[in-house]
């Protein structure tokens with residue numbers, strides 16, 4: 001039933017619509033502390049569904065075709081943000097098995113042993129041994145006391161801590177996340193993100209690599225020189241690693257107006273990228289700005305609901 005329905009709302013040519021899925025991690029098994037991330041079984045199902053329903057294209061090819069009005073019906077691209085190690089370990093074999101291509105947007109500052117600030121908080125709370133954590137001495141009035149005696153309370157503590165710290169200046173966030181780990185007396189993992197050779201291996205397996213800044217800042221909150229440096233340096237690092245131009249970019253956090261602004265878009269265009277993706281919901285159309293292509297992944301885990309949610313996302317562009 002899906003392809004005929006999708007052909008009607010996602011036709012070929014001038015009226016085509018480009019659905020772009022966004023993922024971050026593919027976990028070896030479901031993780032109650034990371035409920036929004038897919039595990040290998042779920043990702044395998046999703047790949048099997050979309051390979052039957054959609055024409056999955058590499059993002060750079062899809063962008064060219066969108067600009068030229070030559071997209072096929074039911075056009076889709078698959079993207080991953082940040083550069084997690086499980087992208088290479090778990091996502092790559094599944095994508096290959098389904099014959100699917102994806103684009104991996106890598107924040108280059110975390111390659112080879114780095115860790116994102118949010119993971120420092122999450123992994124600290126995961127490893128906390130006391131039933132209640134008291135963050136008042138680590139964070140002053142910003143953070144308080146949180147019960148962490150069960151998966152549900154750990155999850156709630158993670159939500160609260162991330163929400164309270166998300167829009168602090170990046171340096172403060174990083175420093176606080178490390179002080180937090182120290183306060184709890186936990187050792188943090190240094191193997192969450194890819195090593196450079198894994199990025200290279202993804203590319204050699206036919207996948208695409210895009211830039212995602214160096215340190216994953218909120219671009220809209222940086223001065224112009226810092227934002228330019230973040231954008232250009234991530235491109236340059238990846239180009240040196242891969243020995244080829246890197247032409248695709250994803251805005252960190254990715255909501256237009258909040259996380260990136262017109263200045264960020266100009267900087268990305270001036271840096272020589274040919275397209276960029278946001279995390280605003282929707283689909284790409286002939287009217288879309290190629291430097292702000294929307295992305296959307298249904299959170300549903302059943303085939304029927306996942307399909308309907310994609311249809312609903314396509315219809316929103318009508």
Ligand SMILES: [Zn+2]
Nearest residue numbers: 081082252253
């Ligand atoms: Zn990101």
